[in-house]
Amino acid sequence: MLELKNVHTYYGNIHALKGISLVVNKGEVVTLIGSSGAGKTTPLRTIQGILRPREGSILLEGEELTKLPPHEIVKRGVSQSPEGRLIFARMSVKENLEMGAYQRNDKPGIAEDMEKVFKLFPRLKERIGQRGGTLSGGEQQMLSMGRALMARPRVMLLDEPSMGLAPILVDQIFDIIRELHSEGVTILLVEQNARLALSVADRGYVLETGEMALSGPAKDLLHDPSVKAAYLGESH
């Protein structure tokens, strides 16, 4: 479905992604783990077209995304719940969700998806008229994910959904990710909490200083000694 081939990305002169390749199949949840500073967010920004790769290509169902501007990429079915959530603080919850569906024109479809999102996140329905900036962290994360879902994405990019949330909220969020998975949504999940991420994912990739160090089925990675040592905090 989504495929990165040998992608090189730079921040100015800094070589951030040194030729990574990655595949996400339809209906899969794939996770990208790594320590902080490993450049986990960069692939997502590159896929979305916010950063431009200098080399390599990004394909969505065989279609080249590499040269397209971000809004065209969204139109083709890639949406993102970004790091730090980036909620529109002075817009209501409803408006935030509507912005998620910006590239769509089917009003009934949008209404339908909004109902779905509210079913998934009942809290959001309670806060429908409230401004985004006044929500709590967990609610903002829900809103951010809901907003990404409103694009009816073919691939959804989830960046650090657990960041800055209380453990009980993290569990809630990951339950929802599981639910999405069961509904067949294709997800590329970037997460610092490797154990949690691998527990919901089908497959995983490990990114180290801009390069893919490891990849494989999530269960295997969960038991890989080097992953255990480096990312799961188990020293034995």
Add this chain to the structure above:
Amino acid sequence: MKTNLKVMGFALSAAFVLSACGGAAAPAATAVPAKPAATAVPAATAVPAATAVPAAPKPTDVPKPAATAVPAVEAIKFYSSHPLQGASKGSSDGINNGYKLAIEQLTKDGLVCDGKFKITLELLDDSTAAKGAWDAATEQGNATKAAADKDAMVYFGTLNSGAAKVAIPILNQVGMPMISAANTAVGLTKANEPGEPEKYYPTGKRTYMRVVPADDFQGVVNANWLKGLGVKSVYVVDDTELYGKGVADVMEKQAKAIGIEVKGRQSVTGKDMQGQANSIAVKVNGTKPEAVYYGGITAANGPLLLVELRKAGFKGIFMGPDGVQENEFITAAGKTADGKFVAEGIYATIGSVALADLPASGKKFLTDYSAKFGIAADKIEVYSKYGYASMQVALAAISKVCKKDRAAILEAMMATKDLDSVVGKLTLDKNGDTTSTSMTGYVVDAKGVWVETPIKQAP
């Protein structure tokens, strides 16, 4: 490296060919003083052909064969300095056109004294692009440039009295005559503020003249005229500038002296007039004056005040000095919704002889100017004729002394007496001021034209 050499070789040979041409072209041009191609372009430069004329050879120079072949024509250079950018551009262009027209009509291709001297005029700009208005340092540079030029004999300018304060002392030190077609600040030539006018003349000798009357006279006439029109109360507005505020101050003082009640005084910059003329008009009209006096110029948005006053319901007399007596004022005030000129019935004075009394040369000036510069005769900028007149003063002086000597020319210019100029008989007094005190009154008629009207003085 090979191509490198080729390029150099080419450049080298090109340079020598061109410089050889340079040697040949310069003398060729001197043989033909006025090239037809150049004279076909009248407006931008007064005497373009003069650029090809080199300075006369000096004894120390190796005599050049071509230069000695023609009779010696000495170059005399005039400089003019006015703001050519921004808001004052229109007035400056008018004056410069006056100079050009005078040189064209009164000399043969710039030659005077039976071809002994060739006059060229260089138009300097004392404004800068960054500022869009006159700039003291630039005016200073212009004056210094003229002072340093041995061929420069007369300095024409400036438009702004402030600029004159910068230029006069510089030119005074080298004894170069300066003549202005537009400065009206009193203190430039006469005692006004403490230290004036001596502080502008470090050598103690007067070098500055002007062909326009100073402000002190006009304000008095305006006040007297209002009294003559039966006005008992007046509101005075000025545009905060040197000219406008100066004339309004004089007018206010005189009005009080002759028993006209001054209802109030407001200073409004041209820019603020754009934003708030309506509220100024409400204030002025609120004091219920019989007349409003506007000391200012058209470009400071005086017309806006008039428009707003009428809108606010003011029906009394509106009067101004010569800064208002411009056709521009009438066009800019526009027409009311039912097609009448807003400016109808407003009064203004101008410090010159009446149009009807203009000498034949003055009337001819208007038609010639109109033909040459494409401006309808009744719309010619007010200062244009002073530009022409000041050039007349300079040319008459040079023709009289026929010497390339600043002191002699200055003396002759200061001694100008009963010169038949386009603004009437022109005499300069010992201060360099025109003795003309003829003021003409104008009123706007229903056709939107300034017509002369006698200035009724109070009994």
Add this chain to the structure above:
Amino acid sequence: MDKSLAPSTAMPSFRRVGKILLPIAIIYLVLLFGQPAGLEPGRLIREILGNPTILVQQLISGLANAAIVTIIAIGYTMVYGIVEMVNFAHSSVFMLGTMVALLFMVGLSGGVRTPLWLAILAFIPAMLFCGGLNAVIERFAYRSLRKQPKIVSMIAALGMDFILQNVGLQLGSFVKLPNAFPDNQSIQWLAVLGNQAASPKAFPQVLDSVNILEPIFGPDVPLRIVPAEVMVIITAIILVFALTWFIGNTRAGKAMRAVAQNPAAAAMMGIDVDRIINLTYAIGGALAGGAAVMYGLYKGNTSWDVGFVNGLYSFTAAVVGGIGNIKGAALGALMIGVISSLSNQLLTSSDWSKALVFVILVLVLVFKPTGILGSEGGEKA
């Protein structure tokens, strides 16, 4: 003074006295040195009591000025809100708008009285022209500079401002055409551009200067309201409501808000940020065009430098109200319009009115650093 002399622990009463004395000293000094500016409470009180209706009259003219300033200010505030850049060229776009409106009205009416419908129609070319011009400028002058520090695009905007002002100034030379061909009637209307490049140019007055209160309250009514004043105020209200509706309810309007709040997130939502920014410039420009027609019809005059003072007041209004906020712009404009009208009435020079406006600006910002209705830009650093 006393405050600093008092030891910090002893004699708290001394401090209290200082607290009272200091403001009194400041007020005394202000009254002392405020006199050259006409700050004399005694005179002001007497004048206000002496003629209260004139203050109401000034309020009306202040309101009419504020109407125009509001519409220009919205252009500044929208652009600032979305790219945080002070678009210096905005005022000159407005100025060219007045020229376009003027040429349209006079050109189409052929020198005879301009009918009201033509004046209303002039909104279309003026708004199209200004909107288009602003969008073109954004595309070619500012877009590539957006990633640079804001000040870089500010300098570019300044350069554009110089260029546009020069264009406006140069328009005046077209008057030489009718002068050169006095027999050609079809170009005579160009004479509306005046005799000199820099001189003010008259707008046709399409509305009569009659007091609309007279038919209702009789001829002795102390207040005077002319149709033009009603016109500008109503037009401004219509434009503000239309814009508010557009931004609140249309897809493009929501996208504009989204980009203003968080461009990165907006891009992730599939919003073409470049296009939306361009659209914002276009709408701001179109509003300047609308303000241009209002200005021409109300003031009856324009000139090449008409942008500067209106631009300055508009930008100040936008900041006082809280930049990036449309209601704030309107509130700021209202404050500035009314304050300058009243201070014109009570002080002796328009210079002092301008100074007063800036003093109030400083005071507002010192006590409420984000403007009256402004809020800190949320997640935006």
Add this chain to the structure above:
Amino acid sequence: MLKKILNRGEIIAVALTAFLALIMGGWQIMLVAVLAGILIGLAAPHTKNAVPRAAAVGLGIGLVIVAITSFHNTTLNTLPGQEVIPPESSTLGTYLIALGLCVGFATLTAFIHNLHDDRKRQIAFIAMLGVLAFAFPFFEQCPGLKWDNFNFGDMSAGCSVKSNILWIGPVIVMFIYGLQAMGLNIVAGYAGLLDLGYVAFFAIGAYTMGLLNSQQLGNQIGSPNLFVWGFWLVIWFAAAAAAFAGLLFGAPTLRLRGDYLAIVTLGFGEIVPIVVKRLDAVKIFEPISLFIAQIMGKTGDAAAQASVCLVGCFGNALDITSGTKGISPINAPQLGDVYTFKVGEFVPWYFVALILLVVSAFFIFRLRASRIGRAWVSIREDELAANAMGIDLVKTKLTAFIIGAMFSGFAGAFYASFTSFISPDAFDFSISVIILAMVILGGSGNITGVLLGASIIMLIDRVLLDRLKVIINGVLQGVVFRDVASGPLSVFVNSLTDATAYKIAIFGLILVVMMKVRPQGILPEQTAARRRPQ
């Protein structure tokens, strides 16, 4: 093809100097040749044969300049409205000297540029620029120099032709603006505070000089020379006054965020000239008695008589600043009894301005390297982090504001004495913006860059635009519209083709293009910083 021979810097140097040669012509080829030489030397690559290469390229460019200048002298100069070029300027000798200058400076600059020792290189550069700056006014004043008849005692003896295209006036103004740009660079470049009202300090400096070094105040109280304190003393007062104003304006407003600060400073920039303009008839009464008198119904003079008068009342309102009329003349500096500066004699002024500029540059350079300089930059880079490091934000910003204002005060004081005339309209908003443009264009945060920006903008504004205008007019009216220039359309065409009318637009266009081509400034701060460790 060109790209194979020359590198990027050299191509720019060629293009720039060729353009200058085209519009300048005449004796000014000397200036262009020196400039071309220096640029070539700076652009030379750091290789072993850099010096001979620079010499060769310098020769090539020199020839190009000579060719273009000779084209100017022979062809362009015959178009309408051109300057009269002194005949000596178009001789072969002049061209050869220019060629020599170009090659010489290319070689010298390349040599200095390739010195390995950092200190030596800096000193050599400064020495070269110093010699140039020292020599400039003498040669500039005297373009038709007779080399065989030259002696230093009497410059005019060697001058067969005195320059009438004076560069020195604009260059002095350039120094004044350069000084201001350096001051604003402290505020905007180092501390990152956007100041749109910098002209306020310039005005305060100028008016301090105007009031304390002229008869303006003295005349009010009948002893004219009471307030003529002399240039050398008052310039310190002027700087102090400007600095104090910086404190006064800065203290309440510096906690505002960037753009709000900008608009507040813009307000100050507008208020200061207004106040100066209106202080021409000051009457001050004791407020309480005035209030009582006015409330009692007395107006005007009656109220005045009923209250206690403090300053100049009963009809003699005190004229402090002379309002729109402006103050003039303002006294020039004196060197004891030996020499008094004269208005219009530029050379001594030039050196005072140069010294002022160099000393200020040195001080600012030292300041930047000091503790407070680092604090400024840290605030600009990250206010929060700087605060966390224990830097007092308001105090540090305030220092930047005050010191920046001080340099503007110096500049204003010098300007007032130099032009001998000041009036409120010399302190327009546009000046603040132009100085800001200099800082941004040259490279905000880098003294050399800022000075370069100042010189480029000032030279464009005061010299190049004028020359460009003359050439454009000549070409349009002498070549392009030669046939249209008669007949009814002539007036219209002439007014459209008059390039004077487009100077403002050309200036604007240059600003826009420069921002687009090099938005980070010509010499950005980073480059300078990166070079230092090498």
